[in-house]
Amino acid sequence: MTKASPLVFGRHTGHEQVVFCHDAGSGLRAIIALHSTALGPGLGGTRFYPYESEDAALEDVLHLSRGMTYKNALAGLDHGGGKAVVIGDPELDKSETLLRAYGRFVESLGGRYITACDVGTYVADMDVVARESRWVTGRSPAEGGAGDSSVLTAFGVFQGMRAVAERLWDGTSLAGQRVGIAGVGKVGSKLTGLLLDEGASVVATDVSEHAIDQLRAAHPQVDVVGDTTELLGAGIDVYAPCALGGALDDDTMTLLTDGRVAAVCGGANNQLAHAGIEKSLDDAGVLYAPDYVVNSGGVIQVADELHGFSFDRAKAKATKIFDTTREIFQLAAEDGVPPAVAADRLAERRIAAVSRLRDVYLGR
Structure with missing residues (x-):
């Protein structure tokens, strides 16, 4: 008899709250995970994805929400870590009823969780969710939101x-x-444009033919290859994973070393497939820019929406990602640890310092 995997408590992830949301009429099956509210309400997107099992969905949302705690801390936001996943194929299962049912579950948390777009969800979807909940960002400008956070x-x-x-x-x-950019969807395609404007050359891959066709139409000078193996062997200096998580595993490590890639810096969440990869990268001399640091521009944008959105203000905050990444590289060098470890330490330091202030009684 196979031993069942632990649901939540046995995983020892430190989560405050995990909510399973089900509405049979619309077909909604969703999980909302709040990792920490030490800095404020949990903020993080809703991922709509055809997970192979509930356990796989739970594993993903636990990892993603924990990452949001650290991302929001290093982005200087007064928000904790939260994330949601909807189980299903967004092309087939998404409907107004399902999104509104999901919105009611978000509303039921009373502001402890604030949602936004993620893989499989878009600005138009957030407009629908917002018809049932106040705690929604990433809405369209017509609905008082900031629009596409991938910018x-x-x-x-x-x-x-x-x-x-x-x-x-x-x-x-x-x-x-x-x-080399793996995944040229919402984020990867915009990153391509920025790099080309800077005078860099780009080689790209994506599992979606539609995404590749759009890329070729917009940037015909980009070299397109069939898969990540080809990408990592294409003589690149920087590898930018911009699709789903787990991009950096043991097989990828071999390819990175063989291809003499100098650095990894991309938009995907949870790039490290397992503990120890960060040390392998460091030992191999591959500079890793921690994903939750460099991809925090989107959450900076949607957080600004909560205060009456100003693109210029949000962009100014996102510019500071350069300074934070530089500080992490410096701390890593001083402490003799991989950048991922240095980033965690810096985030934990801020969480501890700010949450300690909550011990001060304000008289209400």
Whole structure:
């Protein structure tokens, strides 16, 4: 008899709350995970994805929500970590009724969780969810929102790459460097444009033919290859995973080393497939810009929406991703640890310092 995997408590992830949401009429099967509200309400997107099992969906939402705790902390936001996943194929299962049912579950948490777009959900979807809940960001400008958050996500990754360039090549420009982008959807396509404008060359891959067709139409000078194996062997200087998580595993490590890739800096969440990969990257001399640091431009954008959105204000905050990434590289060098460890320490330091202030009684 096979031993069942632990549901939540046995995983020892430190989550405060995990909510399973089901509405049979619409077919909604969703999980909302709140990792920490030490800095404020949990903020993080809703992922709509055809998970092979409930256990796989739970595993993903637990990882993603924990990552949001650290991402929001290092982005300087007064928000904790939260995330949601909807189980299903967004092309087949998404409907107004399902999204509104989901919105009612978000509303039921009373503001402890604030949602936004993620893989499989879009601005138009958030407008529908917002018909049932106040706690929704990433809405359209017509509905008082900020619109597509991938704009500043890509911009933030670009700022992280500038810090990589400074660390490796004594200058913040990517001009003359070759960047390999895996996943040219919402974020990857915008990152491509920024890099080309900077004078870098780009080689790309994506499992979606539609995404590749759109990329070729917009940027015909980009080299397109069949898969990630080809991408990592294409003589690139920087590898930018911009699709789903787990992009950095043991097999990828071999390819990175064989291809002599100098750095990893991309928009995907949870890039490290398992513990120890960060040390393998460091030992191999591959500079890793922690994903939750460099891809925080999107959450900076949607958080700003809560205060009456200003693109210029949000972009100014996202520009600081360069400074944060640079600080992490410096701390890593001083402490003799991988950048991922240095980033965790910096985030935990802020969480501890700010949450301690909650012990001060304000008289209400």
